[in-house]
Amino acid sequence: MRSQWNRLSLSADQLGSALLLAIVVGLTAFALAPELSGAPLTAYLVAAPVVAIVCIVAWRREHKDTWALLRANLQLREQAEALLQEARHDPLTGIDNRRSWTEKLDREGQRAARYGGDPAVIMLDLDRFKSVNDLLGHQAGDTVLIDLTNVLLASLRSSDTMARLGGDEFGVLLPDGGAHATAVAEKLRSGIEQEALGVTVSVGVATAASPHTSTAASPHRPPGASPDMPPGASPDMQTLVRAADAALYDAKAAGRNRVVVATGAGPELRHAA
Structure with missing residues (x-):
């Protein structure tokens, strides 16, 4: 007024x-x-x-109407950016969600197919995380997930992508990371163990060079438990994710808190608790 x-x-x-x-x-x-x-x-x-x-x-x-229009456009743009952020990020941890993960996998698959490269996928799952929620409550479980996310991010490059794919399951995309994917996976696993968060992680790894064996369903993976790629990801990257996921369940079946690498000759145990 x-x-x-x-x-x-x-x-x-x-x-x-x-x-x-x-x-x-x-x-x-x-x-x-x-x-x-x-x-x-x-x-x-x-x-x-x-x-x-x-x-x-x-x-x-x-020009008062012009200024009002400009302010309205700015507000709409800010709202659109906020909605886009929410649509592609996990609300609890702030990292990419499954939708963003799928899109980035697809782009990386197209890039690798066109220019060459050796992308790698790492799948992580918390060991016995349900007991944390049951004993300490879901708020404590959320705190563990947030702390775990921060620890994992500290071991990754800015060019890498980490996403929360489900309740306690995470995926990591390493563009051109096949040569050091196993070392990165072990660094992630040991980092969680050393932080004493009250949980450990099982890890599965697959690279573009050798994802063959674990493309089939793992004998240790319960039906419906795999976070298979939604439609839209390139077939090569989808194969990579499934191979890493199968290796992850092999790691759990072998005793948890370890890294298993999907190779042409079969899953290779990288760490024994």
Whole structure:
């Protein structure tokens, strides 16, 4: 609502802006016209601010609808960005969710097919996480998931992608990471163990060079337990995810808290608890 004393502009802040600019104009005029003196100088300094105020008020009135439209567009853009952020990120941990994971897998598969590369996929699952929720409550379980996420992220590159795929299951995409995927997986596993979060993780690894054996269903994986890729991911990356997932369940069957790598000759045990 327009202030009662503000008769020159649409709002008090506009009048304040006009007065400020008027003062600047007046001081500038004084600095640029030192040769003037007496009545001409006084008239000049009085007229300049008045002219500035009138011009600003007229311009603001004329373009008020434009400014309102610009503000509305900015608000809509911010809302759209917020919705996009929510649609592609896990609300608890803040990392990518399954939808974003699928999209990035697809893009990496296309990139690798076109330019070559050796992407790798790491699948992680918390060991006996249900007991944490049962004994300590879901709030404590959420805290564990958040702390675990931070520990894992600290061991990854900025170019890597980590996503929460389900309650206590995570996926990691390493672009051109096949050569060091096993070392990264072991670093992730040992990092969780050393942090003493009250949980350990089982890890499955597959690279583009050798995902063959674990593309079939793991004999240790219960039906329906695999976070198979939704439609849309490239077939090569889908094969990679399934291979890593099968290796993950082999790790659990072998005693948990270990890394199993899917290879052409069969899952290879990398760590024994």
